[in-house]
Amino acid sequence: MLLDLPKPTELAVPAFVLLCFAEMFYGWKSGRARYEGKDTFTSLVMGLGSTISGALTASLFLVASYWVWDNFRLFNLGAAPWVFVLAFVLDDLAYYWIHRFGHRMRWMWAAHVIHHSSQHYNLSTALRQTWTGQFTPGFFFKLPLFIMGIEPAIVVFVAGINLIYQFWIHTEAIGRMPRWFEAVMNTPSHHRVHHATNPKYLDANYAGVFIIWDKLFGTYVPEDDAEPCRYGLVRDLGTFNPLRVAFHEWVGIFRDVWGARTWRDRALFLLAPPGWTPDGSRKTSDMIKAEWRARQQAERQAAE
Amino acid sequence: MDPIQLIGSFVAIALLALVARWMFPNKADLDDARVLRNFARHFPDEMASGAIIGEDGKTALVPLVSDSTRVGLVIAMGDRTVCRLVAGADIAAVIRKDDGLHIRFHDFTQPNTMLRLSGDTLESANNLLTSITIRPAKDAA
Numbered sequence: 001m002l003l004d005l006p007k008p009t010e011l012a013v014p015a016f017v018l019l020c021f022a023e024m025f026y027g028w029k030s031g032r033a034r035y036e037g038k039d040t041f042t043s044l045v046m047g048l049g050s051t052i053s054g055a056l057t058a059s060l061f062l063v064a065s066y067w068v069w070d071n072f073r074l075f076n077l078g079a080a081p082w083v084f085v086l087a088f089v090l091d092d093l094a095y096y097w098i099h100r101f102g103h104r105m106r107w108m109w110a111a112h113v114i115h116h117s118s119q120h121y122n123l124s125t126a127l128r129q130t131w132t133g134q135f136t137p138g139f140f141f142k143l144p145l146f147i148m149g150i151e152p153a154i155v156v157f158v159a160g161i162n163l164i165y166q167f168w169i170h171t172e173a174i175g176r177m178p179r180w181f182e183a184v185m186n187t188p189s190h191h192r193v194h195h196a197t198n199p200k201y202l203d204a205n206y207a208g209v210f211i212i213w214d215k216l217f218g219t220y221v222p223e224d225d226a227e228p229c230r231y232g233l234v235r236d237l238g239t240f241n242p243l244r245v246a247f248h249e250w251v252g253i254f255r256d257v258w259g260a261r262t263w264r265d266r267a268l269f270l271l272a273p274p275g276w277t278p279d280g281s282r283k284t285s286d287m288i289k290a291e292w293r294a295r296q297q298a299e300r301q302a303a304e
Numbered sequence: 305m306d307p308i309q310l311i312g313s314f315v316a317i318a319l320l321a322l323v324a325r326w327m328f329p330n331k332a333d334l335d336d337a338r339v340l341r342n343f344a345r346h347f348p349d350e351m352a353s354g355a356i357i358g359e360d361g362k363t364a365l366v367p368l369v370s371d372s373t374r375v376g377l378v379i380a381m382g383d384r385t386v387c388r389l390v391a392g393a394d395i396a397a398v399i400r401k402d403d404g405l406h407i408r409f410h411d412f413t414q415p416n417t418m419l420r421l422s423g424d425t426l427e428s429a430n431n432l433l434t435s436i437t438i439r440p441a442k443d444a445a
Contacts, residue, residue: 017316017320020320024320024323024327024328027328028327028328034328035324035327035328036324036328036330036382036383036384037321037322037325037326037328037382038325038382039324039382039384040320040321040324040325041317041318041320041321044316044317044320044321045317048310048313048314048317051305052305055305119381119384120384124320124324230345232384235388235413236381236387237386237413237414238379238381238388238411238413238414238415238417239415240381240382244412244413248412248413251412252412291349295348
């Protein structure tokens with residue numbers, strides 16, 4: 001008998017809508033949050049599409065998860081409250097790695113790029129989600145939880161709570177939280193850095209709920225008040241069309257793989273970081289950061 | 305997802321987008337300072353020699369000081385901008401019409417744009433794009 005748990009994200013949707021209105025109103029009055037009509041429309045349509053595509057493939061995910069849990073689990077941890085807590089923490093760790101690979105492997109970036117494609121950073125950006133996450137290897141990062149013996153329904157449930165947590169951190173309306181909170185939890189400040197395209201901030205703060213993962217694995221970068229975040233992509237999209245937004249990186253991968261000369265290049269167009277090309281004609285985030293560091297050093301030397 | 309939920313979602317999306325548009329109207333068109341500032345932010349190693357801005361303030365070309373094979377492009381996207389460095393190979397077609405230049409790109413995320421221009425400025429912009437899109441003739445030998 002499968003555990004029958006509520007779907008937290010579906011229950012939270014009305015609150016998401018109300019909080020978007022609230023942030024909009026606050027931004028209108030205070031100037032501390034900004035929206036744009038077409039951008040908001042695209043973000044929300046992406047959110048709706050993501051819900052629909054997720055629902056269409058949910059059964060497939062559950063069948064695969066339960067098959068692993070049934071056949072390969074080491075323990076049966078049951079459904080006690082402590083299992084939910086353990087699942088929440090471990091799922092957040094799995095999320096960290098899915099998210100990190102989502103930025104460092106173009107195959108996974110093709111799905112995740114959608115979430116970063118807005119040049120705005122507000123609560124509607126939180127809802128700008130992928131339609132194609134199911135077509136990436138992200139699932140494999142959750143396998144250890146099932147093998148450990150956590151029932152897939154619990155993992156789905158805590159992943160929903162994780163997503164709900166991440167909603168409120170997509171805002172410029174909140175500066176910094178109390179120091180103890182900033183030290184442990186992901187916050188608007190930490191996540192602004194993650195969404196920023198400033199070279200200083202690229203590939204940082206992958207955390208979902210607990211920022212400690214970034215501190216542990218060396219990807220933490222604090223927000224610097226002297227370096228205001230600029231949001232979007234290093235090569236921004238010139239369209240609000242949801243279909244183009246949803247599939248643009250897949251189209252790019254297809255074109256690159258089709259035109260590649262060797263099997264090595266074909267593989268690397270999928271597995272290497274976004275921006276990788278055999279001839280270096282495009283820039284990866286590492287190249288952008290290296291150029292930025294060189295410019296900084298040249299400026300420092302000129303000043304001395 | 306049941307139909308009622310779907311209809312409700314579309315209504316909420318339309319309402320939020322309309323309220324956003326009403327509360328945060330896009331007023332600022334492109335001007336020299338905005339074009340050059342955004343271009344420099346995206347391409348700090350490129351030196352712009354000026355900007356040719358469309359009469360509607362939506363699109364601008366940015367000629368480069370020391371690179372005649374590429375041109376900068378700044379397009380207003382809502383209240384933000386999109387910046388590109390465009391070479392001849394990136395352009396599918398430049399069509400000159402009475403109202404300006406219609407440019408098509410080999411770019412899924414930026415398929416086309418229009419540079420609304422007239423008179424001498426239209427001529428300059430057309431010449432600039434022609435200079436990067438026409439490939440040098442191969443040696444007869």
